[in-house]
Amino acid sequence: MRFSRLTLTFGVVLGAASAHAALDTSPLSPTHPDWSFEGPFGMYDRAALQRGFQVYKEVCSACHSLNRVSFHALSSDNGGDGFFTDPQVKAIAAGYQVEAEPNDKGELFDEKGNRLKRPGIPADHFPPPFPNEQAARTANAGALPPDLSIITKARAGGSDYVYSIITGFGQKPPVGFTVLPNKYYNPYFSGWNISMPPPLSANQVTYSDGTKATVPQMAHDVVTFLSWAAEPTMEQRKSLGFGVMLFLIAFSGLLYVSYRRVWKDIH
Amino acid sequence: MAGQSTYVPKTGFTRWLDARLPILRFTNDTMMTFPTPRNLNFWYSFGGILTFMLGIQIVTGIVLAMHYVPNASMAFDSVENIMRDVNYGWLLRYMHSNGASFFFLAVYVHMFRGLYYGSYKAPREVLWILGVIIYVLMIATAFLGYVLPWGQMSFWAATVITNLFTSIDQILPHTGTAVTQWLWGGFAVGDPTLNRFFSLHYLLPFVIAGVVVLHIWALHVPGNNNPLGIDVKGPQDTVPFHPYYTVKDLFYLSLFVILFAIVVFYLPNALVEPDNYVPANPLVTPPEIVPEWYLLPFYAMLRSIPQKLIGVIVLFGALATLVFVPWLDTSKVRSMRFRPLAKQFFWALLLDCVLLGYLGAHRPDAVFPGTGIPMLPFARLGTAYYYAFFWVILPLLGLIETPRPVPATIATSVTGSGVEQVNAPAE
Amino acid sequence: MASTAAAEPTRRDFIHVATGAAGAVGLALLAWPLIDQMNPSASVLALSSIEFDLSPVQEGQQVTVMWRGKPVFVRHRTAKEIAEARSVPVSSLPDQLARNANLPDSAPASDQDRMFKPEWLIMIGICTHLGCIPLDHQGDYGGYLCPCHGSQYDTAGRIRKGPAPENMYIPPYSYLSPTKVKIG
Secondary structure (H helix, E strand, O other): OHHHHHHHHHHHHHHHHHHHHHOOOOOOOOOOOOOOOOOOOOOOOHHHHHHHHHHHHHOHHHOOOOOOOEHHHHEOHHHOOOOEOHHHHHHHHHOOEEEOOOOOOOOOEOOOOOEOEEEOOOOOEOOOOOOOHHHHHHHOOOOOOOOOOOHHHHOOOHHHHHHHHHHOOOOOOOOOOOOOOOOEEOOOOOOOEEOOOOOOOOOOOOOOOOOOOOHHHHHHHHHHHHHHHHOOOHHHHHHHHHHHHHHHHHHHHHHHHHHHHHHOOOO | OOOOOOOOOOOHHHHHHHHHOOHHHHHHHHHHOOEEEOOOOHHHHHHHHHHHHHHHHHHHHHHHHOOOOOOOOOHHHHHHHHHHOOOOHHHHHHHHHHHHHHHHHHHHHHHHHHHHOOOOOOOOHHHHHHHHHHHHHHHHHHHHHHHOOOEHHHHHHHHHHHHHHHHHHHOOOOHHHHHHHHHHOOOOOOHHHHHHHHHHHHHHHHHHHHHHHHHHHHHHOOOOOOOOOOOOOOHHHEEEHHHHHHHHHHHHHHHHHHHHHHHHHHOOOOOOOHHHHOEOOOOOOOOOOOOOHHHHHHHHHHHHOOOHHHHHHHHHHHHHHHHHHHHHOOOOOOOHHHOHHHHHHHHHHHHHHHHHHHHHOOOOOOEOOOOOOEOHHHHHHHHHHHHHHHHHHHHHHHHHOOOOOOOOOHHHHHHOOOOOOOOOOOO | OHHHHHHOHHHHHHHHHHHHHHHHHHHHHHHHHHHHOOOOOHHHHOOOOEEEEOOOOOOOOEEEEEEOOEEEEEEEOOHHHHHHHHHOOHHHOOOOEOOEOOOOOOOEOOOHHHOOOOOEEEEEOOOOOOOOOOEEOOOOOOOEEOOOOOOEEOOOOOEEEOOOOOOOOEOOEEEEEOOEEEEO
16 A cells, blocks of 8 residues: 555656656647637627626636726726726626725724625726635645736737637546646646646536527637736727828828939939 | 038028027038938938937837836736726837837847948948947847836846846856845845836936937038948039938838837737736746847857856857957948958848847757757857857958949949949848 | 929929828827826726715714815714804805805805705815815814915805815715715
8 A cells, every 4th residue: 555655656756757758748739719809900809708707707716816907997988998888897896895995993804804895896906816825826726826817918829828728628638648636637738737627617607698608608708808808908009000000101102202202303 | 521511590580599509500410401422222211210219219118107116016017007097008018118129120220231331430430339339228228128017027037137247256256246136236136126227227218319419420420321332522422411311211210110000009919928928926937038039149149158157258248349340340342232252241140140039039958840950059150150250251351352343433323334223222 | 402393383392291291290199199198097087986975974073085186075064063054144255156066167155055965065175275184173163274374164165264265165976875975
């Protein structure tokens, strides 16, 4: 028994080491689904954003923070870059409990030592699921679920990569590859051993617009939402860019004609 | 050409002002009537483009500083606040971050143009050296600025580059460490480092602007070189700067700005390492540390040398070499148009720098994909060629090369002997 | 140049003028983001209205809340204070306008026009003289006394004595419920 446990331990260590030596565990290149926001004219699909927000809220937010996104960013009113109306945003914010300011007695904690909370307002940011990194690691077998605010810009491969990770579970590991304890096989992840359990299963959320909640559908929606979260100003950027390009091309044309005319008597 | 002013004040006020502060006379003589060789091609428009980019960087930088917080715990979030909540913050930040790349793109074109047409040769040595100083200041400014967003790449770039100074320990024990701690204001890169980097990042562009004034002053004493590399012989060789070169420079500038706008509006993160969107973490180094593209050739040189101090010397030596170029080139002819051998070595140098840039983006132990050929020998060869070009080839070529005949004047070359076409596609 | 310009002056001029005009327009458009970035950002605007619960504020008490970086006084007035304030004829006031953002600019400075409910005075607590913050329940009128230059306000925040030219301002606010107000 003792011997076998020892071998097991060694086996895991050596297995991991030899897997690295024998198998190339560099990640597969991400799959590339169609994104509505690709290309110079691509914009975010509003319905997908709302569904994706629902997936984030009901699934991802249990472990992953969205620290840099504020509730007011969700608003599309008054020229906002979001996809909800102001009253909807207010209701969404009020559904979250954020850390309260000191109360009239200057207290931050109640008698039981719990942090005082209050309902969120649009000016607040999404509250994190764990109070600090240590708490997050303790709850996740030592792994730290990354903040998702700018995840599609913070990973090579961007939206494709995040989509591939979410949908890349459930495949059979190749012979000779050892899935480490508390890890899961995901060939799109560097080293193939990922700490995140498969996050999505079919019909995990119920979409109010009747869309069927398959894993690829939910993954596509939530990655659309996360791409928006990483860069809510993308639509402004592309539409302003179009005007700027038109102007610059016309201006260059004018300058060219001016230039030829000025130089006419020199050539 | 300098010294004879053509300015005639026309109104009472301008006469009054001219007697007290001849600023209009100065502007007129340097930017309007300044006699400029009539055969300057596309590649000569990059001086104007660089001035424009310096202006863009300073203006967007001042504006970004109104929102940025130089504090280790707030810097990253303040940049995100700029990107998300500040009106047009995303535009200003993308202009500034990509502006650095376009600034360097333009400066490299400008430098290689100077090398090709021999613009560093007498009487323009000081002009060239001032340019090298501007380039070094640009590198310092860009490095300091890269640290400010306080992402993973920022933090580790700061760590790696400041650690270069610890190599001094190998000649003067403890001195390098002391210098490095002085730079950091601590025992590692941290909040004090970020604060001083921000201060210096704000300061240096104005120093650059000052040196640019000297650079332009030094240009206006001998006047422009030109693609033929021959001296201006008289008024028939020149045109007034305005409108001829103002409109030509503006046209090429607007083409350059189109490129810039494509990147800013449609590919704003193409030149950014994704790791820099991860907040700085002093406990985890990203798997691949690479500088921005414009510093990759130097990084390849550093990494190709296995010995720490020598690597650092080779890195800084590559920059210092540029100062000596005016005296390393022994040729009597300026422009490489008339130097068949030098021209080939020049293009080899350009390719060498591109190759070093490619190699600098990969680890020293990397192999060329799909071939299994290791990169390290090529990085060493590339480094060797860079040094050889300036210290061996350039001095020797002047002695052994027979230049092709050089036209007598710019005007004859233009009007017709067929030797050169003024607006021939630049080579 | 002069001779060729004479040959076809209008077309030649037109091209240069058009180019110059386009350049000027381009520069002006480029200037806008540089100017607009100094306007309140989205995160600042998100805080431009706040909600406040009146129920904990006891009669005779005043609390100060921060709204758009300014102090807003929320004062639960006593019956005596209300009676005093209501008995003052508007014609005797130095500033006879209500200064109430919820009413037209011409509204008179009657106590009724300074608030929606007589018990609740909700007012920007900044002296209209030079921007100091007055002390509450002080001065000859039981209202406010500005420590900087001695301006005195009554229990409706109206200037009664001293250098301040105007009554203290009433911010835009509304009742979301009998005990909840939204300021801004």
